[in-house]
């Protein structure tokens with residue numbers, strides 16, 4: 539499958555993407571994960587992106603499109619891909635449309651995951667992420683704590699609160715989402731690709747997406 543997952547930070551895009559990869563071998567591409575990996579590795583890209591990310595701002599479109607032009611042409615994308623956190627602005631969506639046309643790739647669906655703002659705030663302030671860039675497993679200190687406090691169940695690395703998940707950065711990220719990313723909902727509605735999903739569980743969201751793909 540080839541799809542875009544839209545939704546505010548904390549809507550569960552990453553979790554749903556991971557569930558969907560088990561379904562047909564499509565791969566998850568998260569620009570947030572790629573950028574965090576670059577910051578941790580201290581690459582040029584990481585150095586350019588770090589300050590924007592810490593402040594809860596978006597990284598400039600040119601940097602993101604540079605990453606995605608290369609990423610979408612890698613061989614592992616042939617089976618399908620789930621775009622998690624990209625596109626995030628109208629210029630990115632327009633550039634992606636051109637890129638997909640050039641690569642002769644058609645999207646199946648753009649799934650917009652709707653979650654009330656208060657629920658998002660609750661989820662993000664209690665979210666913890668594994669520091670290992672190869673793992674990046676996600677926990678929640680209330681609803682899904684690791685077996686040993688502060689330690690990843692999957693790889694044993696420390697789990698931490700992300701720099702951009704302090705209360706101040708979260709509220710900035712949500713404002714940024716409303717101003718820059720929410721307009722993509724109308725963009726993809728006009729493209730005839732939009733599916734709106736508001737199931738409270740990630741499994742429910744996954745099932746709604748699979749049902750839609752099977753129908754089309």
Ligand code: AMP
Nearest residue numbers: 569570590591595596597602623624626
């Ligand atoms: P995420 O894990 O998807 O919430 O991304 C974390 C941070 O990475 C965001 O707050 C942005 O600073 C940056 N980022 C990720 N994806 C994009 C994108 N498509 N465009 C611009 N900035 C992005």
